[in-house]
Amino acid sequence: MPTVDAFRDSILRHLTSTLARYPAGATSHDWWVATSLAVRDEIHERLIATQSAHAAQNVRxxxxxSMEYLIGRLFEANLHATGLTEVAREALAELGVDxxxxxxxxxxxxLGNGGLGRLAACFFDSLATLDYPAVGYGMYYEFGLFRQEFVDGHQVEQPDRWRVFGSPWEVMHGEYAQQIPLYGRVxxxxxxxxxSTPRWVETKQILGLPHDIPIAGYGTRTVNLLRLWSSHAPDDFDLAAFNSGSYEEATRKKQAGESISKVLYPNDKTENGKALRLVQQYFFxxxxxxDLIRRHFRDSRNGWANxxxxxxxxxxxxxxxxxxxELMxxxxxxHRLGWDEAWGITTRSLSYTNHTLLPEALEKWGVPLFERLLPRHLQLIYEINHWxxxxxxxVWPHDHAKQRVCSLIEEGDEKMVRMANLAVVGSHTVNGVAALHTELLQKELFxxxxxxxPGKFQNKTNGITPRRWLLQCNPRLAAFITATxxxxxxxxxxxxxxxxxxxxHQPAVQREFMAIKRAxxxxxxxxxxxxxxxxxxxxDALFDVQIKRLHEYKRQHLNLLHILALYRRLLQNPQLDIVPRVFVFxxxxAPGYDLAKNIIRAINLVAARINADERIGGKLKVAFLPNYRVSLAEKIIPAADLSEQISTAGKEASGTGNMKLALNGALTIGTLDGAxxxxxxxxxxxxxxxxxMSVEEVAELRARGYYPRxxxxxxxxxxxxxxxxGSDYFCPGEHGAFAPLHHSLLGGGDPFMVLPDFRPYSDAQQAVDRCYRDQAAWAAKAILNVARVGKFSSDRTIREYAEQIWRLPAAPLA
Structure with a gap:
């Protein structure tokens, strides 16, 4: 590990030699890049040692x-992983840099949106920390999801130009580029x-360029890779068209090729949007x-047999x-393998994690779309389905109903390919991500x-990395734990x-814990x-936090109804004794999810009215922080007193925000759902x-016939x-502004059971109010939450995957 002097010299060397900047004129961004490159030098040494050792041992x-890796910022994470945090602080201080x-x-x-991508990032931290050989594959999005702004309460999506200044962590390896076919015919x-042999011909080619981001383990020398693909046209510039004055035509192929990796999750309301999503998935x-086949065969000891x-x-x-x-x-x-051999290799190599119980999230693509984009794959899907x-x-002679449910093809006005069924059939193991979720996968979904x-399904409850979600994001609490x-x-x-x-229950410990929370x-x-x-x-108020993707099943609108109830109680009785609260959203x-966007606007306009209303004496405040992202979550989570985990029972697969908030000393108010x-x-x-309601009670109410009115x-x-x-009180002059939200609760059938859970939720919130008044008792409960959530470390989750699904031995560096 470099000394402070050596690290300071490395920063200066990169500042002058790599960036061509002199210290007196360097910006904070210049210092960040130069320092990151100095850290990267250490990481790359470890990466080369890791890859060399893995290659020599021919490891599994x-x-x-994964389509997402929501890794957030890497600078501080890499400092912690390499043990260079204090070295970097001192070196920058000597250089007069904040x-x-x-x-x-x-x-x-x-590189991601929500829990799926954040989980993948946690997993890769744990994989490297536990010395498991791993490569992550995904997409190198130019714009990510979007940067969120609020205009008159509306969500407005702006491009997320995270790559505009480049990334010091990325290395592009053009020598490993791949040409990928699309369209054509068979x-x-x-x-x-x-x-006869089927041949896919007359295809269009897309070039995939790999961008490597190293993921360093904590307290170990192992460094694994994320390899992310950007898309390009192989011949992306038509010089003849340019010389003839057709400038737009000259770059048309370039624009079409780059569109595949342009944006995470393009809006799929249109046929073009659906096609782009399917192409994205196939491309990566x-x-x-x-690439992984290339890696396997570069060792002469390897072949298809192993x-x-x-x-x-x-x-x-x-x-x-x-x-x-595609593997088939x-x-x-x-590679001219026979069907039985290829299918055996495929099903022994692949495993599948399901992350959702929502049928609409189990992707299905129209057969005509498949036929146009991936005709050879559609042929193979029909062959797999025949088998x-x-x-x-x-197993079920003459039971056509069961055959229809299992089929990879859904019959209807338009035939659809069921991707979730394909993943189940083609994998040796399928896992859910919480005990309840896995149970429901087997009982209700599949x-x-x-x-x-039988035996294919198993559970792997999600976890989070304590390095990012306590050590890094909550340094005050981390230092307190270490000292204690x-x-x-x-x-x-x-x-x-x-x-x-x-x-x-020690008063001194409680006081220190609550002082950290207040800071x-x-x-x-x-x-x-x-x-x-x-x-x-x-x-000094109670910070009541709900941070997650905006979706009806997560029920931010249930939270909103409770806020309105509190506001109404205060208006009717300004002397009402309640614990002051700050509600943080x-x-x-999703850009095409109109009702979710209507809920966002409703929260924002209600917040504006409440925050400006002097009649309630500041007892309620509502803050909807824009542009939710990892670095913002790292500030919200350590400050939370109450963690809102209020999804309809049976809808949330697991959740990981619930784990992060509990680990940082927030008490959970939640349903019996997910984790x-x-x-x-x-x-x-x-x-x-x-x-x-429990899952069973929700199902029973639906079976009886649920009438929200x-x-x-x-x-x-x-x-x-x-x-x-439903009125225009919060939006004067805009009659019906929140009609979609109001309709969803009544005329729309309240699909996520907000109304029957309102009174139990309100009662639970009154219990929160009573408890928070006794700060010592609250502190004890919060400390016990921190103490008892060790199960939810992603290290535990990854060990279980490695032992029970992947059969993956650790390979620590000597």
Missing amino acids: RLYYL YTRVLDAELDMG ENVFDDRGH VACSLR FADKVAIQLNDTHPAIAVV RLMLDE LMQRCGE PELAALY LGHERWTRDLDQLRELEKLA NKAELAEIIARDCDGLVVSP AAKA NVEILEEVGPDNIFIFG GVYEADEELRAVVDWI
Whole structure:
């Protein structure tokens, strides 16, 4: 490890030699790049040592296929991983540079959207920390999802130009570029004995360029890779057209080629949007499979016979499910393997993680779209499906209903390819991400496939990395834990936090813990004032936090109805004794999700009215922080007192925000959904606020026939706040501005059961109010949450994957 002097010299060398800047004129961004490059020097040495050792040992590797890697900022994470944090602080101080300003110069990497991508980032931190050989494959998006702004309360999407200044962490390896076919047609080619072979011809080619980002382990020398693909046209400039004056035509191919990796999740309301999404998925999967096959065969000891022994491929959700067919196509068409051998290799190599219980999120693509974009793959899907239907016939003779449910093709007005069914059939293991989720996968989502493949489904409850989500994001609490325990072993073994249990009721420990929480709240209050038009909030209030993707099933509108109820109570009785609260929201809605965007506007306009209303004496404040991202979450989570995890039971697969907030000392108010069930088991019923219907009660109510208007009519307060949001009180002159939200609760059938859970939720919130008044009791509960959530470390999750799914031995560097 370099000394302070050596590291300072490395920063200066990169500043002058790499960036061509002199110190007196360098900006914070220049210092960030120069310091990052100095850190990268150390990481690249470890990367080369890691890759060399893995190659020499011909290790079994994990290849993780994911559309998202929400890794946020890497500067501080890499300093922690390399042990250079204090060295960098001192070196920059000697250079007269503010360390905090250097940190803030980094933009979040726009490589993901929500929990799926954040989980993948946690997993790669743990994979490297635990010395497991792994390569992550994904897309190198130019713009990420979008940068969110609010205009008159509306969400407005702006391009997320995170790559505009380049990234010091990335290295592009053009020598490993891949050419990927699209479109075309399939013809049968006959040999001299009359045997025909399908051949995919007249295709258009897309060039994939790999961008490598190293992921360094914490407390180890292992460095793994993320390899992310950007798309380009192989011949992207028509010089003849340019010389003839057709300047736009000259670059048309370039623009078309680059559009594939332009934006994460293009709006799929249109046919063009659907086509782009499918092309994105195929493009990154095809590049990745070709690359991992190349890596396997570069060792002369390897061949197809040991491919499944050396290669474990994980499909992170349904997006990469086309890998089942593309791997088959490569083996059948390009490597001339037989069907049985290729199918055996495929199903022994692939495993699939399901992340959703929502049927609409289980991707389905129209057969005509497939036929146009990937005609050879559609042929293979029909062949796989023929084999699958034969198996169904053997297990359930004459039961056509079960065959229809299992089929890879959904019949209807337009035939659809079911990608989730394809992923299940083509994988050796399918896992859910929380115990309840896995149970529901087998009972409700895939009961026939679970019966057809007994033992294929298993659970791997999600986890989070304590390095990012405590050590880095909450340095005050991390320092307190280390000082209290007398060691830092908890950073690699989160179960060590159990030692805090016996201290939870000590007044001095409670006071210090609450002082740390208040300091974090004061920091967040400054961010709220900066980003929410000068809104002033008190760090002495209860900070009630809901941060996650904006979706009906996550029920931000249930939270909103409770806020309206509190506001109404205060208006009717200004002397009402309630604990002052700051409600903090942060969330993005998908660009095409109109109702979610309507909910965002409703929260913003209600917030504006409440925040300006002097009649309530500042007892309620509502802050909707724009442009939710990893670096913002790192500021909100340490400041949270209450964690809102209020999805409809049976809809949230797991959640990881619930884990991050509990680890940082927030108490959960939540339903028995996703990982909340397991958090309850770990922290105990006295240290969490559980409310609402269970999965079984939701199903029973639906079966009986749910009529939201009956619930609405029976509860005067609920009726009043629903009607209030349906009026133009919060949007004068805009009659019907929130009609979509109002309709969803009543005329639209309240699909996510907001109304029947309102009263239990309101009662639970009153219990929160009573509890928070006793600060010592609240502190004890919060400390016990920190102490008891060690199970939710991604280190535990990754060990379980490695042992029970991937059969992946660790390969520590000597």
